[in-house]
Amino acid sequence: MRMVSVNHLTKIYGHRFNRVAALTDLSFAVDAGEFVGIMGPSGAGKSTLLNILATIDQPTTGTVTVNGTAIGALSDSATAKFRREQLGFIFQDFNLIGDLTVADNITTPLTLVPPVPANLASRLAAVAKLLHLTALLQRYPAELSRGQQQRVAAARALIAEPSLILADEPTGSLDSLAASELLGYLTQINLQEDRTILMVTHDAYTASYCNRIIFIKDGTFFAEVTRNGSRARFHQQIIDMAATLSGGIAHAPRR
């Protein structure tokens, strides 16, 4: 079943004399239950793509279908409903609410519209335990390290059990242990609960948790690598492709 299909997507920022094409005629598709990585050099348009998928940004031309719905054509309230019910988004810069405690930040997606679910407390406890946040629940985001903030952002994206998870460098600020744990968890919900995940990353090791990587360069589709074998081999394939992408200079894998 198709979860996401992106057709001839173009996004142009600015106007007239100062135009930046962030995406040009990008097309690809993702099936339900896939764990897809998106890689590319900085400025390639990865965040732009994710923002459009999340209905936070509008494409200049082209269409995006998620779960059978053309998300560009949704009304304001339908868009909000889509974000609430289908989507979990881990933002590149976290976007936590400074005035709210960690607990309130995490439960936000469940308290946006009535009714507030009765099992909210137990769901919070579960996700907090999973991401090692239990001791931090009554703190404020400003009182956390960046890695802790990133885990809060992840918890917030996961608590509502969305069918599509979009993650913009979800491990960028985590140490390798925490990164492995989060990625392990993402893999687990991907496999056991059949959730679709799209993850942007710069890091080949992080990417190796996915089962397919889409490479983007200058806003357009460049290549694709699918995992069929061990993770170590997939890892090497990714490093090779990244080297090709950046014109022969290999990115040293970050471990």
Place this chain on the structure above:
Amino acid sequence: MRRAVKQLWRHRRGNTLAVVLGALLIAVLYALGALSENHALADAAATAMQVTAVVPAGLTLVMLLLLAFTVTFQFYLERALWQRRRQEFGVARLLGLSANRLGGRLVLEALVRQAVTLVLGLSLGVVVSKLIAMAMVRLMGLHVTTGLLWSPLTMLELSVTLMVVAALQGLLDALAVRGRDLTPWLRPLPVTALPTRRGGRWRGLLGAGLMIAGWVVMLGWRPLLSRLPQQNRQWGGLGLLVVILSAWLIGTYWVIRDGLPLWLTALQRRHQGRWLISTTMTLTTIASRLRAHAHSLWLTTILASVTMTVLGSASMVYGVATAEMNRAVVAPVVVTAQTKRSVLAALPQAPTRELTTKLVVGRLTGGAASHLGLYQVMAASDYLRLRRGQPSLPALQLTGRQAMVITTRIGQVQRHFGERHRPHVIALARGPQVQVAQVTNQFPLGQDVFFDRGLVVTDAAFAQVVGTTDRLWGLYPAATAATRRAVNRLARGDAQLSFVANTAAVRAGRQLPRLATVAGGRTWSRAAAAYRAPVRAAGQTLFGFGLFLALLAGTVVVVATASILLLKLVIAADGSQAELAVLQQLGLPATSARRITWQTVGGVFALPLVIGVADAVVTLVTLHSQVAEPSGGLAAVVITVYIVVFLGFAWMTGRLIDQLSLVGRAGPED
């Protein structure tokens, strides 16, 4: 210079508000200054009031008060704008801009902005000076026309003062960016530090206690004061007032800074996981605003309380004073036989009302009192006839030998005729002995042309009184300019008096009191003619002037305090709108986001308003119980207008923040 202008332009949203509000304040200041130097107005007012220099002095005083207020206001605004640029300053210094240079730029910016504000404000001032002058002339009942007021001296004074203030402000800013440690500058404004739980809770509770105690004491003012020994009453009262005020000031501050934020947070914690995010956000945002702006909210609350109280009491006093005056002033002109001819010659067509009295000496006894006085006795039927044209005179219920005493000395009346004493009796020297059944402080035709006391007796008793006939005439000339001139001329002439010799023979009743035009020995005296129209005009001018000053100052204060609140909230909204945008990205419906904005603004604005109204009502109720014939109508109207203006500002704030959420994210400016 170019750089300063560029920086001002870059931060134009805050600066525009600062300039516009500053200009409005300066315009009012200029108008007041120019008015105080306007001779035509001062002369007209002096003629009307028969006192010189009241108007210039009053205007100057209020101008100075407003100037002090303007300086405070600008200081607050400047701080708010400066706070917003902290990060910019931090980065500039991190990249190597020296503190001196940065400071120099800040001073220059402050000067340029003040210069712009002054040019705008003074030009506006020239224009509005006419309107303000018109309002003043109207309220004071003067007949002067004024054009645009032009006063280079005022302009110079204001410019110099405010430029110095701006330079000082710039210097303060410059000093504040000198710190060696840059880390606090580079972080975004710290998310409101929450009050320490325990200390804050106690301070909050204590604060609430102090506030409530202040209200209770204020409401029980009279009984409390009467507990104090008589000789300590004045100082005791003053001391009590100082204690109440200080308690109230401290209490309010603690409630705003500690109590409310903590209670809101506690409330929200208790409901964690049960409330919608919109409720949670509203409460936490209000709590964090209270905490972050405790200072200016406190100041706003105090100013709101003071303004509403002053406006309310000013209009109450205005109402009471005008009513009092209208009661004392009945006929525009009252004459006696001595002056009747000359006055009638000047006002030939004036309709008249006549009152015939008999002058007779009488001794009042009752209780411990015994007092000999000169009574002007009138018949009940005459009194009732005059009462038809002067409805505030009390109704009569006299039978047989009963009488009504008329005297202005209400205190004496209450002491002498209190119910604890046995019935008072007046023995008239040549006439019947009457029993005091009623007392009033209102004289038919007005009080000035009575010697001492009036006495109303039944027609039958009046017939038995033997006394010197003394006729009074009330004149009611048509209200034309010619009459006004004639009356003013008469009033300015030598005041004529009539006398009655207070001799042993008169006191003993062996001789009738004799009216004379010259004093000799001990005498009773009175005016031989009373010109009430000029007195009334003077009163109206004076009270009107007071009301004008109170209203003007009140308007300025409400506008300025509400704008500080507006600015602070709009600046803080930069952050909270970003948070609302995140919530919308998570799926919060746009209407809920908007509701959060409006409820937050409403909550923050409601605080000073609610406390202010409570304070004003408590004070006014106390004041109300002190005045003899209270009138709260005007006060209620004025306070309502205040509330409406304040809420108008809340609405504007909500609108501005709402627009911010659309515009703010697109621009690269912030």
